[in-house]
Amino acid sequence: MTQLYTVEHAGHFCAGMTAAELGVKGIPANVISLAVKSAGQDAVNVLVETCRARLASTSAGKLAEYRFKEEIARDPTNAATEELAMIDREAAARGIDRDALLAEIRAKASAFRQVALLIGALEAEAKAAIKAIPDADADIEAQIQTLLSAARAQAETSIITAQTQINGSS
Amino acid sequence: MTDIQDIADATSAMNQLAEAYNGKIVSIDDRVDGIIGNLNSALSGSFHINAATGNDANDGSENAPFQTVGEALERCVSGGNYELHLHTDVVYDQLRIVRAAGLTIRSNITGTKRRFTIAQERADAPGSTRLPSLQGSGGGLNVYFLDIIMDLPKAAAHVTGPYFLHGSTFTNVFFRDSEITRQADADTSLLSGFFGVFAISLRDSSYPATMGGHWLLGIAAGTDPSTVPYLLTRNIATL
Numbered sequence: 154m155t156q157l158y159t160v161e162h163a164g165h166f167c168a169g170m171t172a173a174e175l176g177v178k179g180i181p182a183n184v185i186s187l188a189v190k191s192a193g194q195d196a197v198n199v200l201v202e203t204c205r206a207r208l209a210s211t212s213a214g215k216l217a218e219y220r221f222k223e224e225i226a227r228d229p230t231n232a233a234t235e236e237l238a239m240i241d242r243e244a245a246a247r248g249i250d251r252d253a254l255l256a257e258i259r260a261k262a263s264a265f266r267q268v269a270l271l272i273g274a275l276e277a278e279a280k281a282a283i284k285a286i287p288d289a290d291a292d293i294e295a296q297i298q299t300l301l302s303a304a305r306a307q308a309e310t311s312i313i314t315a316q317t318q319i320n321g322s323s
Numbered sequence: 324m325t326d327i328q329d330i331a332d333a334t335s336a337m338n339q340l341a342e343a344y345n346g347k348i349v350s351i352d353d354r355v356d357g358i359i360g361n362l363n364s365a366l367s368g369s370f371h372i373n374a375a376t377g378n379d380a381n382d383g384s385e386n387a388p389f390q391t392v393g394e395a396l397e398r399c400v401s402g403g404n405y406e407l408h409l410h411t412d413v414v415y416d417q418l419r420i421v422r423a424a425g426l427t428i429r430s431n432i433t434g435t436k437r438r439f440t441i442a443q444e445r446a447d448a449p450g451s452t453r454l455p456s457l458q459g460s461g462g463g464l465n466v467y468f469l470d471i472i473m474d475l476p477k478a479a480a481h482v483t484g485p486y487f488l489h490g491s492t493f494t495n496v497f498f499r500d501s502e503i504t505r506q507a508d509a510d511t512s513l514l515s516g517f518f519g520v521f522a523i524s525l526r527d528s529s530y531p532a533t534m535g536g537h538w539l540l541g542i543a544a545g546t547d548p549s550t551v552p553y554l555l556t557r558n559i560a561t562l
Contacts, residue, residue: 157526157558159525159558159559159560161532161560164531164532164533165529165530165531165532166529166530166531166532166534166559166560167528167529168498168525168526168528168529168530168558168559169524169525169526169527169528169557169558170526170527171527174527178529
C-alpha cells in the first residue's frame with residue numbers, strides 16, 4: 154500500500170501525499186525524510202505490538218497462573234507445600250510426574266522469554282536503523298521497507314517456533 | 324392411442340410450456356434491467372457550471388452550462404449521485420439543501436484547479452445570519468472535492484457561527500488534489516452539525532495551519548481527531 158504523509162511546512166499542511174508528491178509541492182527534503190522516518194518508526198511499533206498481541210494470553214487470570222507456575226518451576230524447593238500439591242494434582246491429571254511438569258513449564262517459560270526478548274531487540278534495532286538512514290538518501294522508504302521485512306520475518310519465525318510450546322495448557 | 328403416444332404428447336406439451344416460461348423470464352429480465360437503467364439514469368448525472376458564460380435557465384449540459392452551483396444543486400434528485408463540473412472559478416453565495424447522496428464538485432479539467440470561493444454572506448437572502456452553505460437533508464451525504472481550491476471567508480458581521488457544510492446523519496467529505504485556503508481573518512468552519520457522524524479525509528491536498536479550530540464548528544484548535552468520538556479523519560494531524 155502506498156504510504157501517505159501529512160507534513161507541516163511554512164504555515165501549511167500538505168496532507169495525504171506520497172513522498173514524491175511532497176517533493177513536487179516544494180517541501181524540503183529534510184522535512185520529507187523526517188516524515189518518512191517517523192512513519193517508519195510507527196510501522197515498527199505496529200509490527201512489534203502485533204507480535205506481542207499474538208503472544209499474550211487473552212486472560213489476565215491465565216497470565217497470572219503462568220507467572221506463578223514459572224516461579225514455582227524455577228525454584229520448587231522454596232515453593233509452598235500447598236502450591237506444590239496443586240502442581241502434583243495437575244501433573245497427575247495429565248499422567249506425568251511433578252518433575253516432568255515442572256520441566257515442561259520451564260521449557261515453555263524459556264521459549265516465551267526468548268521470543269519476547271527477541272521482539273524487544275528487534276524493536277530497538279529497527280528503530281535505531283531507521284534513525285541512522287542518512288536524510289539525503291533517495292530511497293529511505295525502500296530501506297525502511299527492507300528493515301521492516303527483515304524484522305517481520307525474524308519475528309514470525311521465532312513466534313512460530315515458540316508458539317507450539319507457549320500455547321499449551323500449562 | 325397407445326400409452327407411449329400419450330407420454331410423447333405430454334412430454335411435447337411440457338417442453339412447449341418450458342419454452343414459453345423461459346421466454347417470459349427473459350422478457351421480465353429485460354424489462355427489469357430497463358427499469359433499473361432508467362432509475363440509475365435518473366439518480367445520477369453531471370451538471371456543468373460556467374460562471375462567465377453559463378445561464379441558470381440552461382439544462383446544465385456541457386454545451387449549455389448553468390451559471391451557478393446553486394442551480395445545479397437544485398436539479399439534483401434526492402438520493403442520487405451527481406458530478407458538478409466547474410468550467411471557471413465560482414463564488415458560492417447561496418444556501419442550498421443537498422438532496423443528493425453523493426456530490427462531486429470538480430474541475431472540468433483534471434489537473435487544473437478551480438477556485439470555489441464562499442461568499443461572506445448570502446445573495447439569495449441578504450441579511451441572513453447563515454453563511455452561504457450546503458445543508459445535508461437527513462440521509463447520508465458524501466461530498467468529494469476534486470481539483471478544487473476551496474476558499475473559506477471571514478463572514479459578514481451579521482452572520483453567526485459561520486460554517487460551509489452542515490452535516491447530515493453521516494457526512495463524508497473527501498478532498499483530492501485540492502487546496503483549502505482561508506481569507507484574512509477568516510472565521511468560517513468547514514463543517515457543522517448538531518448530530519450525526521463525520522468523516523474527513525484528504526489525498527494530495529493542502530490546507531493552511533490556520534485551519535486549526537475550523538474543521539468542525541466548536542472543536543478547538545489542536546484537538547487530537549481521535550478524541551472526537553463522532554469524527555473519523557485521515558491525514559489530518561490535528562483539528
